[in-house]
Amino acid sequence: xxxxYFAWVRERVGKAEEVIEPPASVTxxxxxxxxxxxxxxxxxxxxxxxxxxxxxxxxxVKPDAPIAGARxxxxxxxxxxx
Amino acid sequence: xxxxYFAWVRERVGKAEEVIEPPASVTxxxxxxxxxxxxxxxxxxxxxxxxxxxxxxxxxVKPDAPIAGARxxxxxxxxxxx
Amino acid sequence: xxxxxxxxxxxxxxxxxxxxxxxAALARGRADVGAVVTxxxxxxxxxxxxxxxxLTLEHYPGMAEAEIRRHVDEAVARWPLTGVTVIHxxxxxxxxxxxxxVVTASAHRQAAFLGAEFLMDYLKANAPFWKREERPxxxxxWVEAHHRDDAALTRWKxx
Amino acid sequence: xxxxxxxxxxxxxxxxxxxxxxxAALARGRADVGAVVTxxxxxxxxxxxxxxxxLTLEHYPGMAEAEIRRHVDEAVARWPLTGVTVIHxxxxxxxxxxxxxVVTASAHRQAAFLGAEFLMDYLKANAPFWKREERPxxxxxWVEAHHRDDAALTRWKxx
Numbered sequence: 001x002x003x004x005y006f007a008w009v010r011e012r013v014g015k016a017e018e019v020i021e022p023p024a025s026v027t028x029x030x031x032x033x034x035x036x037x038x039x040x041x042x043x044x045x046x047x048x049x050x051x052x053x054x055x056x057x058x059x060x061v062k063p064d065a066p067i068a069g070a071r072x073x074x075x076x077x078x079x080x081x082x
Numbered sequence: 083x084x085x086x087y088f089a090w091v092r093e094r095v096g097k098a099e100e101v102i103e104p105p106a107s108v109t110x111x112x113x114x115x116x117x118x119x120x121x122x123x124x125x126x127x128x129x130x131x132x133x134x135x136x137x138x139x140x141x142x143v144k145p146d147a148p149i150a151g152a153r154x155x156x157x158x159x160x161x162x163x164x
Numbered sequence: 165x166x167x168x169x170x171x172x173x174x175x176x177x178x179x180x181x182x183x184x185x186x187x188a189a190l191a192r193g194r195a196d197v198g199a200v201v202t203x204x205x206x207x208x209x210x211x212x213x214x215x216x217x218x219l220t221l222e223h224y225p226g227m228a229e230a231e232i233r234r235h236v237d238e239a240v241a242r243w244p245l246t247g248v249t250v251i252h253x254x255x256x257x258x259x260x261x262x263x264x265x266v267v268t269a270s271a272h273r274q275a276a277f278l279g280a281e282f283l284m285d286y287l288k289a290n291a292p293f294w295k296r297e298e299r300p301x302x303x304x305x306w307v308e309a310h311h312r313d314d315a316a317l318t319r320w321k322x323x
Numbered sequence: 324x325x326x327x328x329x330x331x332x333x334x335x336x337x338x339x340x341x342x343x344x345x346x347a348a349l350a351r352g353r354a355d356v357g358a359v360v361t362x363x364x365x366x367x368x369x370x371x372x373x374x375x376x377x378l379t380l381e382h383y384p385g386m387a388e389a390e391i392r393r394h395v396d397e398a399v400a401r402w403p404l405t406g407v408t409v410i411h412x413x414x415x416x417x418x419x420x421x422x423x424x425v426v427t428a429s430a431h432r433q434a435a436f437l438g439a440e441f442l443m444d445y446l447k448a449n450a451p452f453w454k455r456e457e458r459p460x461x462x463x464x465w466v467e468a469h470h471r472d473d474a475a476l477t478r479w480k481x482x
Contacts, residue, residue: 004383006381006383006451006453007381007453007455007465008465055383055386055451058383058385058386058389058390059389060390060449074383074386074451076383076451076453077453077465077468078467078468079447079448079449079450079451079452079453079468080447080452080453080454080465080466080467080468081380081382081387081411081423081446081447081450081451081452081453081454082364082411082422082423082443082446082447082450082452082472
């Protein structure tokens with residue numbers, strides 16, 4: 001499963017993307033964020049704030065969205081475009 | 083007192099402007115329109131429709147507006163600009 | 165402290181206008197403009213299936229400028245605009261020709277949008293312009309005012 | 324009968340855009356376009372008294388286009404638009420530079436205004452772009468999202 005990070009989430013994690021293999025017990029976006037947060041200090045820092053947004057395959061999703069079948073999951077701060 | 087006509091009011095009256103001297107009994111815009119309508123067939127035709135709007139010295143006014151002190155009174159159909 | 169005067173341009177002209185130049189006039193060299201809205205009104209080639217070959221715009225010189233200026237001043241009083249430009253053409257126009265341009269600038273988008281909509285609604289209903297349409301057959305006819313244009317104004321009334 | 328497809332252009336680019344050319348692309352040669360609204364978002368030189376020397380826009384390629392396209396399709400479904408163009412720049416910009424352009428065309432003004440406002444409100448809150456500001460002193464900081472931008476969306480919700 002490919003994971004992308006943007007803006008200060010990317011800066012804190014220290015990379016723009018990576019391929020991860022979470023355990024089968026991780027089934028939702030929210031659980032994936034918790035799992036990522038436990039992967040090290042930089043991840044804990046990146047995922048400490050509850051404001052982080054997620055998208056699965058280019059669609060905004062909420063933390064309770066299932067990750068089964070996702071090709072690409074992205075994490076990022078609230079958007080500030082326009 | 084200078085009077086101006088625009089659009090189909092101008093076309094029906096047959097002139098764009100003229101100087102008039104209504105009698106002292108004509109004190110409002112509505113009375114002036116009635117007086118003008120009595121000046122001939124072309125005026126009667128021009129002022130037959132109740133939709134005609136008026137302006138005194140470049141300000142929109144209603145039929146009950148007094149004409150005393152007016153330098154320039156204009157009559158025209160509802161506006162269709164923009 | 166009363167606010168600093170802002171650039172206001174009102175032009176009635178037969179010539180066409182240049183939207184990009186008018187945007188630049190309100191935004192170039194300014195660090196406080198974050199949003200510019202433009203409205204271009206364009207002569208259409210028909211209405212309700214009936215073809216129009218040309219449009220002639222008559223206006224009341226003097227009053228037209230004064231009436232537009234009053235509404236620009238009201239827009240500036242209502243919203244934090246940093247600049248306003250209104251250009252209204254008169255004379256004979258053909259389908260595809262520009263008729264009217266409103267440009268509003270502000271720090272943020274909401275004021276720019278509201279200012280432009282307010283001005284267009286008032287231009288349509290209150291500015292002393294009259295349109296006469298030419299059709300492929302028959303004489304030219306004066307356009308009748310739309311009730312929806314008067315209705316649009318109720319949005320801007322106080323209270 | 325489903326409506327004919329209308330011209331829709333969505334571009335994410337580092338280069339600047341030309342507002343006049345984008346208006347012409349939606350209006351030139353068409354007799355059914357009576358109203359064109361443009362919104363230009365411009366990089367300001369400061370916010371709340373604090374100077375900004377530059378802005379860097381990061382975006383999520385692929386999703387940004389898809390998210391904008393979804394909202395353009397929704398605008399086209401909601402209002403009788405005859406064309407829509409959205410251009411969003413990315414990379415490093417300085418005060419005075421253009422950031423974003425929305426152009427909407429329609430027969431009448433109301434659809435054009437509503438479509439442009441709707442798209443800007445959604446771009447601000449939903450399009451995956453992030454702004455980082457550089458200041459005269461100190462490190463660059465990521466711009467925080469405004470609650471007012473989420474609040475602006477409530478206007479467009481059904482019911």
